[in-house]
Amino acid sequence: MKFFVDTANLEEIREANDMGVLDGVTTNPSLVKAEGNVDFHERVLKICEVVQGDVSAEVTATDFDGMMEEAHTLAQIHDNVVVKIPLIKEGIKALRALDDEGIRTNCTLCFSPTQALVAAKAGADYISPFIGRIDDISSDGMTLIEEIVQIYDNYDFETEVLAASIRHPTHVKRAALAGADVATMPFETMVKLLDHPLTDRGLERFLEDWEEYQEAKEEEAATAAV
Template sequence: MNKLEQLKQHTVVVADTGEINAIKEFQPQDCTTNPSLVFKAAQRPEYSHLVDEAVSWARAKNGSTEDAIDKLAVRIGTELTQLVPGYVSTEVDAALSFDTPKMVEKARKLIALYAEEGVGKERILIKIATTWEGVEAARILEQEGIRCNLTLVFALEQAIACAQAGVTLISPFVGRITDWYKKAQGVNGFDIAEDPGVNSVKEIYRHFKDQGYQTIVMGASFRSAAQVEALSGCDRLTVSPQLLKELSEDTGDLPRHLDPTPQSGVPKDTTMTQAEFLWGLTNNPMATEKLAEGIRLFHQDYLKLAALVEERMRPVSRH
């Protein structure tokens, strides 16, 4: 067996892409999208008709560019639900990351659009940034049966708050943490055993199993196949097509590294408060910077997508 096949024995593999051909090739269980991936997909010929459909739909209802973007994200997501058996993640605009009611409203809208496409809410994860307001939005949505993927997790406090809010899945980021520490320490890289990004996910995974939290831990944002391999056994790993290809071409041995068996005698967490959550981030410069940066970057890609859709929304001039 190649390493990708071995990995799938220990971990649910998710495709970090919206590219149809890559999903068909690697056959992941789930797939995840974000504004960056939707923007890339919208520029590809095989998705051109979906952009046209979303624009026509928005025009017909006198809708806005935002309506067209929501429809496009859902149309792409609907295509993806036909290619994978599990969840498809669809992201709420990062600009809403500090507004709980607006995140809840947007999530409900996306789920309603999916229902119009014949896709049930049990197939969709609403992707939200892990701010305190995002955790609170997810708490409300999960109680309504709308499942959530809390993204941009860089600190244990974020992860615990999500688990205690009953969030379905969290995406702790590996590569972005490693990038920060490489820059901060002025080094070119780390031995995999010392990799701060890998060890951050290991810590969250271990804590969740010891506490009995049901929230799925999905490692994300990988820079190398070695980082993916080091987290073999994690509940889920979302991996780019490039790294999936690398793993599929490697026939070396890939054992399980993460063990779900809880350790005994671990004291139970108390309920995470907003103050503890914010203090944990404040005491963690990496998490503070990477969370803010991630929100900014996702929104910048949303704005690029908006510009592309807005251009298509303009009426054609007739001479």
């Protein structure tokens, strides 16, 4: 499974990249807005300069011509840019046109298997099911991942399933078990993947034993010197 971090914060991206397990970044205008007074296109370029993998950047237009214009602008920023397109009728038209041009795409805001099927047929490189938002309305977002993976396997679609709207490590685990190709998550969730009380307890015990061992060696050396 690929790990993407869902942010526009350069410090978080650098920290995730330094861990050595980061495969890409997903971002959007809302995440850039959270960073304050920064230029969207400049921030996308800076992200691409940090990360070796794919960087998804989203269009804001909802009409075909507007999406195509924005997509062309975004694609010119860096070779690693993947253009995020919303899963609406005009977006499907844009997915097909961009695929014909060789511009890679990430179809976002997916909430049903049929939406994912149409996006794959239109040539999307990634599909982004929003599992957390489905959980928020008392449904099971992970069922959606399982169903999309099954459909794509049935017909050998090359579109990668990118589990989005991840809220906690269990989402990552279940997405991996379901066969999702990618999990994109906040940086704090990525760090939490490492957390376990037995790891903390074991490390604390090892360090205590080492300290006691060192003290014993020092006492032995002091006794021998007398």
